[in-house]
Amino acid sequence: MSLTDNIETDGFDLKALLDPEAAGEVIRVMQICNACRYCEGFCAVFPAMTRRRQFDEGDVSYLANLCHNCGACYHACQYAPPHEFGVNVPQALAAARNDSYAAYAWPAPLAGLFRRNGLFVTLGVSAGLALTVGLMLAMIAPQLFWGIHLGEGAFYRIMPHTMMAAVPLAISAFVLVSFIMGWRRYWNHTGAKWGGFPDLVDAVKASATLRHLGGDTSSRIFSGPGCPTGDDGSSNARRIYHQLTMYGFLLCFAATSVGTIYHYGFGREAPYGYFELPVVLGTVGGIILCIGTAGLFVEKRRLHTAVRHNEGLGMDYAFIVSLFFVSFTGLLLLVVRETSFMGVTLAIHLGVVYGFFLILPFSKFVHGLYRFAALIASAGEARRS
């Protein structure tokens, strides 16, 4: 009998959405942590834990999605292996967190796509790419496809605007419904409560600064110690690269939105001049997105083995790499848009973008959704307690 057999891990309200073993390990570990609490200054997970005496499956999912996997608590832990309590909070929460993505996936029959997610995302993006490029090659006359097109509406001579817009519109509708359903399932399962606008503001602030990846909740933006790189150092690199990725993505999204307004609002067709708003936003966004994703890839590989959740790596890498290609091919298109390679580059870029957005609800992207929901709930709990 192990000495922690007395720690109760059964009897929780099992809604059987999560793997019982993964959820059980979180509950075992949280029971130890809740009697120690030395880590309460690191992030939002531990204050949320102290507001509970017992943990059900919804709590497990909530705490798991609140965790940013920085590893500070592992390296600070007096009960980490080889101690017989064998506490590894980041690992336990990562396993449950990965599990939760599948648990909330909509449509539910596709939840299995989270299992071998690296493979699926790669195949999904590749299929989007192959299909788009193949269709365009088949449908467009070679002299048009490999021709040089200049001036307003140049892109639409390769692919009519209606089609270029209709495909993402259909995809967006699916993605949006999927996100809403996922959010609802998460919200109900974790028993989160809407506490009002201030909670939302706090969650936005926490996301905007990635407050909880700084290794010290009270620190200002980059004055925190950052994520430990083992027990002998720490760095803010992951936090910085993540924010470059996030803001890069948002800027690219803004570029597309502004372009849409130009198109429908002012009747002005792409491509736009190098110093026009959609291009500036897209260029800046694309560059920092490339830097951010490349940096995250490197940092992911450097993550301490005790903190890194190996089963989730495929999902992480596939997402980072496909996001890199979304922005890289966009930048490439900007460079070659006045050459005969515009057609093929446009096809590749659109293919990657379509593929990427289609698999969005079944990719690592959902971490942002559930983490944001968890941050709202955590802000509300903190305010009410």
Place this chain on the structure above:
Amino acid sequence: MPNEITSPIIEKSWDIIVIGGGNSGVCAAITAAERGCSVLVIDSAPRDMRGGNTRHTRNLRVMHDEPTDVMTGRYSFEEYWEDLMRVTKGVTNEHLAEITLKSSQTLMNWLGERGVRFQAALSGTLNLSHTNAFFLGGGRAMLNALCRHAETIGITFIYDAEVTDIELENGFCEAIDVEWQGQVLQLNCKQLITAAGGFEADLDWLAEGWGDAAKNFLVRGTPYNKGKVLRVLLDRGAQPVGALDQCHAVAIDARAPKYDGGIASRVDAVPFAIVLNKNAERFYDEGEDFWPKRYAIWGRLVAGQPDQIAYAIIDSDGVKRFMPSVFTAITDNSIEGLANQLGLNPKLAKKTVDVFNAACPDGPINQMSLDGKATNGLTPEKTNWSAPISKPPFYGYPLRPGITFTYMGVAVNDRAQVLMQGGKPAANLFAAGEIMAGNILGQGYLGGVGMTIGGVFGRIAGAEAARVLNR
């Protein structure tokens, strides 16, 4: 035979060797290295378990004149002094105590400048926000930061290395023997700082002070503090200080591991419970004072009971009043059933609970203050928070004495030099931390003062050792 791992350690002529890689040892090493000394730190634990009891600590007790970003109010020298005198009942070296308290003021900044981060005290911290500075992430995070700094300024660490002998003649240390990497190495140094902790993990040694009772003790502290260096020093003529049976002992869950259970093994039920011994009798006022102030006496109290076991019994109202513990309470819908599960005589246990309940005053208790809700005509009396144990289900926690660290050590002077029998200071031998804490802590305990003694005397030892070398 020396190999490529051991030879650089053997061949180097170290200015200073520090035995023990916890708070006091690393503070000493950093202080000396910053003055230009070459320093080797030897820790008997493997790297993952390094640093003695520092791994289990959480804060320092710091004197401060005004609020800081992590401490509220003011903690004056006078208040600190009164607190120390109250718990030690005056069994202290007043000169060394005064140095400790006054030097505590600069310790926090000194640590902060070397990478240690502090946090505002939040929950579960025994209301110490005006007296204690809390490490962000606790003692292990604090030690990681210090060791990281130590390595960047060139200090060498070896782990899993046990000091087996110190060649000490007339108060002068020539060399030490170290078992490391499967070999016994002789290392030379000009100055030796011993910061190797107490002997809490040596149950036989504890039995010299406590008798057979010691075999039922649990050791909350590190299993690596077996007092081997302390034993060598005493055998080689160092002057002992402190009583053999004095230690930091709290009542912990009897189901905790034999060693290394740390903070999570604690049970905070006592003030809202009644505590029975194995004969199902109460033996002490559970509500004497706030738990933080009584926490450290219950180890000794339980140690004084037959078979060193006791049982806290509480009902479903009381169980919500304290921090959850690691081990789930033993639960039953009747007192007799609970007693059965705990191995107590059900009739006697029921009678004790009934008598207690009958002696409880009316009205609700107020756990935020000493509410004076005392029992009426009961022996021993429960002076605060007396509420009947009447609402099932009932909960029980078995308790045992949990030893964190021992106080008996070597006597030192205000330069942290070890005093030899007769009172003469050793020429090049210093001590810091638990191994000399008994100079100041003759008995009792004040939360966070152990880390303060370690930090203060670590810095003194490092500075004095460097000074002797004209650094």
